[in-house]
Amino acid sequence: MSVYLYLPIRATQNPLINWWNPTTMDRLWGTVIRKGYLGTGDVRSMVTVVRNLKRFWMHAEHQFGGGFSFILYALAIWGFIWMWKKKQHWDAISIALLGVGVFCGIILFNNPLEGYQWTIDNFFTPVFLIVAMFAAAGIAGLCEGLSKKWPYYHVPLIVSAFCLSFALMPLILNYMATDKKEADGQTVYEGVDQSRYVSSYDEGVNMLKTVNRDGVIICNGDIDILPLWYLQHVVGLRPEVAVFTMQLIPYDWYRDPLFTTYPFLKVPVGYDVRPETVVQDMINQHAPDRSFYYTNIFTAPWMQKDNQSLPEGFLWRIIKTKNLNYVFTSRRLNVLWDTYRLRSMDPPSRGYWDEYTDVMKDSYGIGYEFTGMFSLINKAPDVALWSFNNSLKYRQPQTFNRIYFMLGETYMALGRPESAANSYQMAIQRGAQDPHTFARLGDAFAGMKDYGDARSAYQAALQGNPNEPSAQAGISLIDKMNNARGGKDSRS
Numbered sequence: 001m002s003v004y005l006y007l008p009i010r011a012t013q014n015p016l017i018n019w020w021n022p023t024t025m026d027r028l029w030g031t032v033i034r035k036g037y038l039g040t041g042d043v044r045s046m047v048t049v050v051r052n053l054k055r056f057w058m059h060a061e062h063q064f065g066g067g068f069s070f071i072l073y074a075l076a077i078w079g080f081i082w083m084w085k086k087k088q089h090w091d092a093i094s095i096a097l098l099g100v101g102v103f104c105g106i107i108l109f110n111n112p113l114e115g116y117q118w119t120i121d122n123f124f125t126p127v128f129l130i131v132a133m134f135a136a137a138g139i140a141g142l143c144e145g146l147s148k149k150w151p152y153y154h155v156p157l158i159v160s161a162f163c164l165s166f167a168l169m170p171l172i173l174n175y176m177a178t179d180k181k182e183a184d185g186q187t188v189y190e191g192v193d194q195s196r197y198v199s200s201y202d203e204g205v206n207m208l209k210t211v212n213r214d215g216v217i218i219c220n221g222d223i224d225i226l227p228l229w230y231l232q233h234v235v236g237l238r239p240e241v242a243v244f245t246m247q248l249i250p251y252d253w254y255r256d257p258l259f260t261t262y263p264f265l266k267v268p269v270g271y272d273v274r275p276e277t278v279v280q281d282m283i284n285q286h287a288p289d290r291s292f293y294y295t296n297i298f299t300a301p302w303m304q305k306d307n308q309s310l311p312e313g314f315l316w317r318i319i320k321t322k323n324l325n326y327v328f329t330s331r332r333l334n335v336l337w338d339t340y341r342l343r344s345m346d347p348p349s350r351g352y353w354d355e356y357t358d359v360m361k362d363s364y365g366i367g368y369e370f371t372g373m374f375s376l377i378n379k380a381p382d383v384a385l386w387s388f389n390n391s392l393k394y395r396q397p398q399t400f401n402r403i404y405f406m407l408g409e410t411y412m413a414l415g416r417p418e419s420a421a422n423s424y425q426m427a428i429q430r431g432a433q434d435p436h437t438f439a440r441l442g443d444a445f446a447g448m449k450d451y452g453d454a455r456s457a458y459q460a461a462l463q464g465n466p467n468e469p470s471a472q473a474g475i476s477l478i479d480k481m482n483n484a485r486g487g488k489d490s491r492s
Contacts, residue, residue: 004022004028004031004032007019007020007022007028007031008022008023008028011023011027014257014260015257016233016257016258016261017229017254017257018253018254018256018257019031019253020035020036020251020253021252021253021256027253036251040113041110041111041112041113041116042111042112042113042114043111044108044109044111045111048110048111048112049107049108051112051114051117052106052107052110052112052117052120053107054117055117055118055120055121056103056106056107056124056127068169068170072131072132072135073131073135074138075134075135075138075139075142076131076132076134076135076138077134077138078138078141078142079133079134079135079136079137079138079139079140079141080092080096080134080137081141082137082138082140082141082144083134083137095130095133095134096130096134098126098130099126099127099130099131102123102126102127102130103124103127106120106123106124106127110123139162139163139166142162143155143159143162143163146158146159147159196343196344197344197357198343198344199343199344199345199356199357199360199361200226200227200356200360201227201230201231202340202341202342202343202360203224203227203360203363204227204228204230204231205227205231205237205341206313206314206340206341206342207224207227207228207295207315208228208231208232208237208238208241209313209336209339209340210293210312210313210314210315210336211241211291211293211312211315212291212322212324213240213241214289214290214291214322215241215242215290215291215292215293216241216242216243216244216262216265216286216290216291216292216293217241217242217243217244217293217294217295217315218244218246218279218292218293218294218295218303219243219244219245219246219247219294219295219297220245220246220247220294220295220297220298220299220300221245221246221247221297221298222245222247223297223298223356223359223360224245224295224297224363225243225244225245225247228243229243242262242264242265242290244258244262244265246275246279246300246303247275249273249274249275249278249279250273250274250275250278252273255269255273255278264286264289264290265282265286265290267281267282267285267286268281275300276300276302276303276306279303280302280306280307283307283318283320283321286321287318287320287321287322288321288322289322290321290322291317291321291322291323291324292317292318292321293312293315293316293317293318294307294309294315294316294318295315295316295363296314296315296316296363296366296367296370297359297363297366307319307320308320310328310374311333311367311370311371311374312324312336313333313336313337313340313367314340314363314364314366314367314368315367316370328375328378328380328383329380329383330382330383330386330387333371333383333386333387334386337390340364342364344357345361345364345394358396361394362394362395362396364394365391365392365393365394365395365396365399366391366395368387368388368390368391368393368394368395369387369388369391369395369399369402369403369406371383371384371387372384372385372386372387372388372391372406372410373406375387376406376409376410376413379413381410381413381414382414384406384410384413385407385410385411385414388403388406388407388410389407391403397430400426400427400430401427401428401430401431401432402427402432404423404424404426404427404430404432405423405424405427405432405437405440407420407423407426408420408421408423408424408427408440408441408444409440411423411444412440412443412444412447417443417444417445417446417447417448418444418448420440420444420447421441421444421445421448424437424440424441424444425441428441433464434464435460435461435462435463435464435465435468435471436461436465436468436470437461438457438458438460438461438464438471439457439458439461439468439470439471439474440470441457442454442455442456442457442458442461442470442471442474443470443474445457446474446477446478451478451481454474454478455474455475455478457471458470458471458474458475458478459471459475462475
């Protein structure tokens with residue numbers, strides 16, 4: 001209950017993040033029932049209940065260290081029986097009911113979407129705490145039994161050693177036991193080692209390095225806004241930079257404190273509180289005074305569509321906002337990227353550290369990739385080449401086919417058809433089996449005057465799409481050349 005007493009008191013202090021603003025009974029009740037999250041999960045049913053049960057079991061089995069959990073549960077059952085025998089009926093029943101009530105509330109009330117069961121892990125903590133309380137009672141019962149069989153002077157030493165070893169057992173098991181899910185046989189301790197988990201901190205630092213003094217960083221969710229909140233409000237790094245997340249803009253309990261903190265962002269808000277309306281109004285009205293940037297982590301399609309942007313590091317500056325007046329060259333970008341902290345980006349022996357780090361790493365790759373696309377469109381193939389090659393260092397492997405294709409386009413723009421052909425072939429090997437890629441491979445071979453391989457590539461394109469224009473034009477040109485040469489394929 002202390003949480004729900006604390007929230008209204010905190011809300012009256014007008015914090016920047018004022019969750020649901022529980023200053024009235026209606027708002028407080030909305031916080032308790034998580035009204036702000038209504039409609040975000042599946043329809044509550046036996047399917048969601050079974051999902052939660054599976055999640056609890058998966059979480060519970062390893063909560064105290066592998067098979068040691070079963071010993072703990074056995075001790076907890078014995079602890080309940082021992083308390084009952086000690087005529088502590090109501091103590092045992094009330095604590096057990098509390099645990100059962102919390103457990104049932106978690107299992108029955110929550111209805112996360114498939115794959116989002118991790119969102120309820122923290123709510124299991126009270127259940128494990130109550131299991132530990134009964135386990136402590138079970139240990140007390142065992143110690144009481146031991147004291148009746150051994151002389152009194154031995155009991156303190158034995159009990160102390162037993163309790164200490166039992167308390168340390170999860171740490172010992174986690175350090176010694178191997179995680180069955182890891183193919184490399186790492187210990188549980190090594191598998192959850194967080195000593196290199198610095199990607200979020202570095203991401204926030206790099207974002208703040210990228211923007212100018214009048215910058216506004218538009219984030220898309222928790223992944224990109226949380227490191228900024230920490231660095232600005234805890235560490236005190238660059239508090240003059242305005243940051244906000246579009247995910248929470250529809251909620252007045254976030255939007256109103258935001259406008260109070262950053263009055264230069266305030267805009268009239270009507271019935272339509274969607275980010276594509278409110279945030280777009282903020283950009284349109286304050287563009288001359290502030291440089292607006294948006295991150296590339298799950299970027300909203302409307303943001304990219306409605307706001308022409310310029311790559312700045314791994315962020316995007318909206319062109320119609322305050323100009324930074326810098327020359328767009330690979331040297332300029334390289335200097336900026338050299339200032340970034342990119343620690344622990346290489347995967348350890350077991351793969352990437354976690355999904356969060358994967359997303360962070362991928363954001364740098366996206367920054368390089370989109371910079372390459374921007375450069376190619378704006379007739380700067382040398383910058384595009386630098387960008388796409390760097391993108392391969394950070395992007396997820398499933399995106400490599402697209403990057404290799406764009407590398408092929410870049411080499412063609414640079415007049416290097418041999419390198420272009422190699423890149424197109426890499427794209428095809430990685431899954432780019434579309435007719436256009438085969439047609440561009442044909443163009444690369446034609447640029448090398450290897451008309452036999454060019455014809456084969458064009459024919460592969462026409463098999464997928466008989467109307468592929470590049471392939472049709474290429475075949476037609478080769479046929480004309482053959483007729484001029486007496487019907488023979490021309491090769492270099």
